[in-house]
Amino acid sequence: MEPAPFFDEIADADPGARAFWVEAPGRPGDGARVRIALLGEGGRGTALLFPGRTEFVEKYGPAGRALAARGYGMLAIDWRGQGLTDRFLPDRRMGHIERFDDYQRDVAAMVQAADDLSLPRPWHLIGHSMGGAIGLRAVHSGLPVASAVFSGPMWGIRLSAYMRSLAWTVTTLARPAGLGGRVVPTSSPENYLLAAAFEGNMLTTDRAMFDWMQAALRAHPELALGGPSMAWVNEALREVRALRRLRAPDLPGLCVAGENERIVDLADMRVRMGSWPAGRLVIEPGAEHEIMMEREEVRERFFDAAAEMFDQAGAAG
Numbered sequence: 629m630e631p632a633p634f635f636d637e638i639a640d641a642d643p644g645a646r647a648f649w650v651e652a653p654g655r656p657g658d659g660a661r662v663r664i665a666l667l668g669e670g671g672r673g674t675a676l677l678f679p680g681r682t683e684f685v686e687k688y689g690p691a692g693r694a695l696a697a698r699g700y701g702m703l704a705i706d707w708r709g710q711g712l713t714d715r716f717l718p719d720r721r722m723g724h725i726e727r728f729d730d731y732q733r734d735v736a737a738m739v740q741a742a743d744d745l746s747l748p749r750p751w752h753l754i755g756h757s758m759g760g761a762i763g764l765r766a767v768h769s770g771l772p773v774a775s776a777v778f779s780g781p782m783w784g785i786r787l788s789a790y791m792r793s794l795a796w797t798v799t800t801l802a803r804p805a806g807l808g809g810r811v812v813p814t815s816s817p818e819n820y821l822l823a824a825a826f827e828g829n830m831l832t833t834d835r836a837m838f839d840w841m842q843a844a845l846r847a848h849p850e851l852a853l854g855g856p857s858m859a860w861v862n863e864a865l866r867e868v869r870a871l872r873r874l875r876a877p878d879l880p881g882l883c884v885a886g887e888n889e890r891i892v893d894l895a896d897m898r899v900r901m902g903s904w905p906a907g908r909l910v911i912e913p914g915a916e917h918e919i920m921m922e923r924e925e926v927r928e929r930f931f932d933a934a935a936e937m938f939d940q941a942g943a944a945g
């Protein structure tokens with residue numbers, strides 16, 4: 629692994645936080661140079677942090693500190709097509725993927741890196757939003773974790789019946805027409821966080837966290853990502869449909885979501901966790917999509933619950 633840039637001035641991370649480049653396997657011509665970051669260390673185990681679409685490792689500096697205070701390390705990743713990891717369209721603002729299972733190649737690179745770094749075991753998963761969908765698939769594919777914690781996981785996308793039908797139709801037709809790399813008509817190449825006002829935003833009710841996230845992107849606009857491509861939306865719709873057909877994994881699971889969730893579908897979380905024998909769903913009153921960027925008391929409850937699950941799973945293992 630080679631050292632990679634890490635923007636300490638925006639990360640609010642432990643002083644020892646550092647980033648690396650790793651190579652993700654791929655089909656011929658489709659490999660990716662992926663950035664991972666060690667955001668905290670702890671002797672009780674390590675969390676593999678799977679972030680959401682548009683995110684980057686520095687955003688989870690405070691989360692790494694929160695887990696380190698509870699005895700756990702954290703390794704985070706920039707998925708292909710975002711952060712400083714390789715992007716595949718001339719317009720770097722576009723969120724694009726050709727196949728959703730390509731993210732599993734990034735997972736494989738991350739797991740190999742965790743092994744090469746000899747990160748303390750047991751390992752655990754924390755998956756946010758899109759990372760929750762990638763994480764659920766990875767667990768079913770043998771991700772070596774003792775437990776899984778999800779924050780607003782993308783197990784369903786919040787759309788009206790009409791918009792869902794339209795999204796399926798438009799994005800399915802776009803790909804054979806050579807338009808898979810175009811931004812979806814309802815979105816924009818501009819980053820949501822930079823374009824949104826705090827009032828009415830769909831991410832957090834914490835003004836200080838909102839301002840901090842905005843400031844990070846203003847300081848390093850190369851980290852910003854805009855709306856998804858036609859191909860990404862089509863692949864995401866296919867993946868969440870496929871995930872609904874899978875049985876609950878055989879390991880402890882915790883899902884935390886905001887009561888005001890407007891990006892992913894709470895109904896899918898209720899169905900999934902209702903069928904998860906060792907699973908629990910927590911709805912945070914008044915909270916929005918990004919639980920780990922919410923008000924301090926919400927964040928503290930989340931990390932307390934995650935550490936408690938990690939403790940129990942580690943003792944049982």
